[in-house]
Amino acid sequence: MKSRDPITRLVNAFRKLPGIGERTATRLTFFVLHESEELSQELAQALIEVKEQVGLCDRCCNLTDGTQCSICADTRRDGSVICVVERTQDLRAIERTGDFRGHYHVLHGLISPLDGIGPDDIHLRELILRLQQGSEDQQMVEEVIVATSPSVDGEATALYLQRLLQPMAIKVSRIASGVPIGGDLEYTDRVTLARALAQRHEM
Amino acid sequence: MKSRDPITRLVNAFRKLPGIGERTATRLTFFVLHESEELSQELAQALIEVKEQVGLCDRCCNLTDGTQCSICADTRRDGSVICVVERTQDLRAIERTGDFRGHYHVLHGLISPLDGIGPDDIHLRELILRLQQGSEDQQMVEEVIVATSPSVDGEATALYLQRLLQPMAIKVSRIASGVPIGGDLEYTDRVTLARALAQRHEM
Structure with a gap:
């Protein structure tokens, strides 16, 4: 039900955002009311434009406002390695490390049999096509x-990918799991610690 | 500087809201990106409408989307008592108690000599006019x-009001200060406790 009162309407709209309850929504609404019109205009416009202009990159399914994302368009990056991530946020996290200069593929989901999400429900097909085609402007993926x-779904997706890519003679690797840097063994959960032990490497 | 990228633009717009840092702004942005267009449209529209439609009540300076707020328009309320508050949020807090059936006056600020905010910078003039005029549709204010x-500024404003209204033969009262209900004496600050002692009343 839409409220007649514009203040209540804005409070209700803010409440639909994650982690924002009634108190925070009210605080934000009064902040907007007391700030300049410019601020609310800017946020309103950004909200509309982000939905209008942002779509998926033709090649890697990253979010972009063009047909190809800035990473795919960057010729200095190494096309022989593709890093497969669940979400654009994960891509951004890896970019922040500054340690990866290859390309990405964003699945926008994970295989989750329990939730009824199969391989066709995420952007896996685009990855396979990309590996099979190997068009002239792209390096061979190694x-x-x-x-x-x-997580359970993340591991299931990794396993599915590994089996899928096996016949294509492409090396498939998995990021390491273990005790986080600066983490405390005492407070590390059992499963992580077991994994860290199992995946130990010679020094 | 305005970013060219719509995602960064929305993150930056969210960051201008109070209590929202880069992480939360990014989370909200990706939430908006993955949710339906309806959600972002609703929020954008509410943001614009709240600034377009909401103004001050002609009589009490409460926020309203008409010329008079719903409290001033309510003929069942007691016009002989006016409760003066700093902000609309304070009015709403008092309304939530359900214990006050009089009218309000919203100052939209407090006198603060240190910040250079004097009596003319807040909506005090409207209150004085209201008390002096006493038009036919209004009860005499008692x-x-x-x-x-x-707080320092709140007390300064109260004192100023008391002196201002003294010649008008209107009773001026102040809300009580003391230990909050459910509060613990051990953890109550010195000033509050001293006030609670000084303002003790016979049982």
Whole structure:
């Protein structure tokens, strides 16, 4: 039900955002009311434009306001490695490390049998096409790094990808799991610690 | 500087809201990106409409989308008592108690000599006019309750109001300060406790 009162309408709209309850929504609404009209105009315009202009990159399914994202368009990047991630946020997290100069593929989801999400429900087909085609402007892909999170669905997706890519003679690797840097063994959960032990490497 | 990228633009716009840092702004942006267009349209429209439609009540300076707020328009309310508050949020807090059936006056600020805010910078003039005029549709005002917060500026404003209204033969009262209900004496600050002792009343 839409409220007649514009203040209540804005409070209700803010409340639909994640992590924003009635108190915060009210605080934000009164902030907007007391600030300049410019601020609310800017936010309103950004909200509309982000939905109008942002779509998926033709090649890697990253979010972009063009047909191809800035990473795919960057010729200095290494086209022989593709890092597969669940979400654009994960891509941005890896970019922030500054340690990866290859390309990406964003699945926008994970295979989750329990939730009824199968391989056709995420952007896997685009990845396969990309690996099969190998058009002239693209380097041959030599390695696919599966950087989905080490959760049940993330592992299931990684396993599916590994089996799928096996016949294509492409190296498939998985990001390491273990105790986080600066983490405390005492407070590391059992499963992570077991994984860290199992995946130990010679020094 | 305005970013060319619509995602960064929305992140930056969210960051201008209070209590929203880069992480939350990014989370909200990706939420908006993945949700339906309806959600972002609704929020954008509410943001624009709230600035277009909401103004001050002609009589009490409460925020309203008409010329008079719903409290002033309510003939069942007691016009002989006016509760003076700093902000609309304070009015709403008092309304939530359900214990006050009089009228309000919203100052939209407090006198603050340190910040260079004097009596003419807040909506005090409207209150004086209101008390002096006493038009036919309004009851004679018998009491003004000063419900500004018990801070330095709130007390200064209360004192100013008391002196201002003294010659008008209107009773001026101040909300009580003391230990909050459910509060613990051990953890109550010194000033509040001293006030609670000084303003003790016979049982």
